[in-house]
Amino acid sequence: MIAGERLLRLLSDPTSRFVVTPILDADEQINDSSIDIRLGPDIIVSSRAVGPASFDPSNRTEFHEALRERQQIVRRRLGDRFHLQPGEFVLARSLEYVALPEWMSAEALGRSSWGRLGLTIATATLIQPGFKGTITLELTNVGNTPIVLHIGVTVAQLVFNCIEAHPDAPRLANAAIPVRASTESPDARDPGPDTTGSEPLEAWLTSWRGRRRRDSRYDHQLEPAASRLDQDADYSWVSPLALRYVVGVVGARFSGKSAVVSYLVSRRGFRLYRFSDVIRDEAVRSGRDPGSTQVLREIGNEMREWSDDAIARLLFDRIRAEHLDPDHARAPVRIVIEGFRTPAELGAWENTGHFRTLLLEADIDTRLRRFAQGGFEPAEGATEPMPGEDAGLDAQRAWFEHWIDQAAAGGLPLGDLLEAAAAGRSKVRVENQHDGFPILEANTRSALTAIERWWRAQEIELPG
Amino acid sequence: MSAQAADLDHAFELLLADTLMRIEALTERLREVTSEYGRNVDERSYRTYADAVQLLALACRAKAEGFGEEFRSYSPGARNGVYGELVSLAASLSVLLEEPLRFLMLRRRPALETLSTPFRRMTKKLVPNSELLLFPWAADSYEQSVFDHSEVPEPDLWEPVEREYGRDVQFIRVRHPLLRQDDPFQNAVIAHEIGHALIRLPLPDGPRQQLNLPEDSAEDVITVIGAAVDRAIAPPGKYSEGQLLSWVDEVACDIIAMRTVGPAFFVAFAEVTAASHTLEPERSHETHPPAQLRYRYLLEELERYTETVPDQGLQQLLRPFASVQGLDETSVEPDVVEWIHDCIVTFRTYVDEIIAYPYPPPRFAKDLPLIQTLAAAATPPAERIVAGDSDHQEMPEQWSRQLDWRSILNGVLLWHLERSADNSSPDTDVAVARKEAASLALAGIQLSEFQRRASKLRRLLGPMRPSDDWISL
Numbered sequence: 001m002i003a004g005e006r007l008l009r010l011l012s013d014p015t016s017r018f019v020v021t022p023i024l025d026a027d028e029q030i031n032d033s034s035i036d037i038r039l040g041p042d043i044i045v046s047s048r049a050v051g052p053a054s055f056d057p058s059n060r061t062e063f064h065e066a067l068r069e070r071q072q073i074v075r076r077r078l079g080d081r082f083h084l085q086p087g088e089f090v091l092a093r094s095l096e097y098v099a100l101p102e103w104m105s106a107e108a109l110g111r112s113s114w115g116r117l118g119l120t121i122a123t124a125t126l127i128q129p130g131f132k133g134t135i136t137l138e139l140t141n142v143g144n145t146p147i148v149l150h151i152g153v154t155v156a157q158l159v160f161n162c163i164e165a166h167p168d169a170p171r172l173a174n175a176a177i178p179v180r181a182s183t184e185s186p187d188a189r190d191p192g193p194d195t196t197g198s199e200p201l202e203a204w205l206t207s208w209r210g211r212r213r214r215d216s217r218y219d220h221q222l223e224p225a226a227s228r229l230d231q232d233a234d235y236s237w238v239s240p241l242a243l244r245y246v247v248g249v250v251g252a253r254f255s256g257k258s259a260v261v262s263y264l265v266s267r268r269g270f271r272l273y274r275f276s277d278v279i280r281d282e283a284v285r286s287g288r289d290p291g292s293t294q295v296l297r298e299i300g301n302e303m304r305e306w307s308d309d310a311i312a313r314l315l316f317d318r319i320r321a322e323h324l325d326p327d328h329a330r331a332p333v334r335i336v337i338e339g340f341r342t343p344a345e346l347g348a349w350e351n352t353g354h355f356r357t358l359l360l361e362a363d364i365d366t367r368l369r370r371f372a373q374g375g376f377e378p379a380e381g382a383t384e385p386m387p388g389e390d391a392g393l394d395a396q397r398a399w400f401e402h403w404i405d406q407a408a409a410g411g412l413p414l415g416d417l418l419e420a421a422a423a424g425r426s427k428v429r430v431e432n433q434h435d436g437f438p439i440l441e442a443n444t445r446s447a448l449t450a451i452e453r454w455w456r457a458q459e460i461e462l463p464g
Numbered sequence: 465m466s467a468q469a470a471d472l473d474h475a476f477e478l479l480l481a482d483t484l485m486r487i488e489a490l491t492e493r494l495r496e497v498t499s500e501y502g503r504n505v506d507e508r509s510y511r512t513y514a515d516a517v518q519l520l521a522l523a524c525r526a527k528a529e530g531f532g533e534e535f536r537s538y539s540p541g542a543r544n545g546v547y548g549e550l551v552s553l554a555a556s557l558s559v560l561l562e563e564p565l566r567f568l569m570l571r572r573r574p575a576l577e578t579l580s581t582p583f584r585r586m587t588k589k590l591v592p593n594s595e596l597l598l599f600p601w602a603a604d605s606y607e608q609s610v611f612d613h614s615e616v617p618e619p620d621l622w623e624p625v626e627r628e629y630g631r632d633v634q635f636i637r638v639r640h641p642l643l644r645q646d647d648p649f650q651n652a653v654i655a656h657e658i659g660h661a662l663i664r665l666p667l668p669d670g671p672r673q674q675l676n677l678p679e680d681s682a683e684d685v686i687t688v689i690g691a692a693v694d695r696a697i698a699p700p701g702k703y704s705e706g707q708l709l710s711w712v713d714e715v716a717c718d719i720i721a722m723r724t725v726g727p728a729f730f731v732a733f734a735e736v737t738a739a740s741h742t743l744e745p746e747r748s749h750e751t752h753p754p755a756q757l758r759y760r761y762l763l764e765e766l767e768r769y770t771e772t773v774p775d776q777g778l779q780q781l782l783r784p785f786a787s788v789q790g791l792d793e794t795s796v797e798p799d800v801v802e803w804i805h806d807c808i809v810t811f812r813t814y815v816d817e818i819i820a821y822p823y824p825p826p827r828f829a830k831d832l833p834l835i836q837t838l839a840a841a842a843t844p845p846a847e848r849i850v851a852g853d854s855d856h857q858e859m860p861e862q863w864s865r866q867l868d869w870r871s872i873l874n875g876v877l878l879w880h881l882e883r884s885a886d887n888s889s890p891d892t893d894v895a896v897a898r899k900e901a902a903s904l905a906l907a908g909i910q911l912s913e914f915q916r917r918a919s920k921l922r923r924l925l926g927p928m929r930p931s932d933d934w935i936s937l
Contacts, residue, residue, distance in 0.1 A: 012849050012851060021843065021911065022912070023864060026863030078917060095911075097843060097846075132843070201851060204863075207861065208851075237918065237922045238918075310930070313929065313931075317928075449630055452628065453630050457592065
């Protein structure tokens, strides 16, 4: 059996005639002694026989007719779903094209994580030396529950064997199997360390060894463990999201965020997600009072201690789970998020490629006026009321800055967030200096037009 | 109101309602067009197109509903004129949807499905705020048309589309021959058609200033260049000004196609032109210049690529494609040829500002050897291993990087042409060999697109995955 690192060396050597292409994620696919392969986009499904139909190779005409009638090729795209029903058998192919030199054979084996769900790869999976092409996978669901396969996820692994007697088998492939010629001394058994790669390749391999996960996720199990397939990194990118784009509404207090969110939801069909939803769920899960502002603030802070973008990532996970619609039966949705509190949360979303920041802008006097006219409750924790008009605008501004802008907004001041939003590359500004909704609506519409243009100009077909 | 006037109003309402219902049904159908792969790869573009057309249709209806009493007091003749225009516009919207739908119902073959995504990606970079719609048709020719605000007679009708998509949104419709859609190499001609949309745009500011043109002039590139050339627009002779500008247009689009997809366009042009001349030996030169004239500039563009490849075999391999047998020798007056040449020289002066060179010759030269090696081994050329490559600093952890789709198209085509010219297997069926090459190129492009998508999405979405520890808490 040829080790994973040696496989990489062979792949990088054009004279080796060993090809597995494309490898979409070397860190995840290359293991200690195998290469994971992915489900390709073409699947042959069989229909149930009705009547005396059968596959009888002795009668060539009927055999071909039965194949035509009973087997149908279904073509899908990367990320699409395919449901394998209990007892169903299909022929799939690997996404990767494989070429083996004459001194190498391979076997296609199932992955343990899929096997634990009932997916088996049939036994006729020996790949002969000199093979070229995609690998046919005979998949059967021997479990009792339908299995959802996504085109592009790793479903099997290839292990490679060296035909040691073959004269072309290179030394490095045989290094795991000590071969001693009769005239050699016993000390010649060890062929020494494998350093046949170029210096840059060696450096890359050193870095790769540090990155990849070495331990099996089922290590140390003392009883049968259920599948942990959901932990596959593939699922963060293979499955499409039926999203058009995501807009994050950011602004200082009383800059009009609620009005914009309401407009987007009620007039433009956006779906609303809040950071507070994730925190509230965590409260419920941990048995605490989800209705208490204090509790929610504490939980939010705790979650941000796990990681400063933890809530952003959990929110992404929730949105992702609720918008996996690879059949695209619905029109891709537009989403608005409110509740950003930190630059890290905004930055995490900005990096996804789906996202634009709607940055609401209103000067302090406008916001102060809205606060005063709105009859809002005194700022939480304020030990003095806002000065009246007779105290002068400067005094009111100072009070407003201290008790509103700089005060804890959900436990965190917004200054850093606003600065990050203004500096961010995904921002679209919406000016909200005027009272009355029509101007804000017009400004928001213009911003959405710009966002639509950006979305349609995306270079790559983003999922959904 | 007279009975006749009431009948007129009623007739108009019925006609408009009927047309709008048809548009709605067509829009729904267009949104749901499927392919062999279940959903259509152009789904998003067609949805946007259908939505824009429906917005226009609704604008027509809103306009009709806005006809007040004052309008109804106009004479029947005057009202008929307005009604006629509105119904005519609505009917034309219906045609906009019918045409692609009629042919999209014919299942598109995998070749064009594979190429559609990279062509669309390229178009979005070249023509801002555009959507590319590819659909087959029965004629053996490639044609393009653009649907944008200039097609709508009344600007206020375009306002809903402008609000949603921006005023300058354009829908570039390219019709390609049904019988050629399986051949990825010949579909390089689509790049020429995209070029027509690109040069409809106004000249960029830099060249505009150099040509001393007014800032607010919205004239397109070719019109401007034609006017800027230092001689009368229409040299005396048998060709009209419009015809000559159309010739310049075609040559300019040839140059754009060469610069966007490389030598593959040269071969595709030769094959498609030879076929059309066989079918139409007396082809009219109303819109397209004689092939000899086009080859003059195509060969110059080809040299930009072939001179980057040290082995001169590429030149010798491709030049024969330019020998067009059986066509009329140049019957164009020398001063017309000279005027066109001046226009093209002017165009070339500014072409780098009109179009950022998407497929530069160095990329072609770098990728060609690897792709030909892979093709010779019957391996779909999809990626280049970059692990440890010092040139690949932006993603040092990456094992491999996708090959450019144009490199794959060009590399496999040239490999195929070389082995055909080699004639070492004279019994090999040329058509079979061509199909093998086409399959290899398409497989390589499909896999490289997977690699591109995976690489980008892993980079964008991978970091958003919550830690397994959080989920299990």
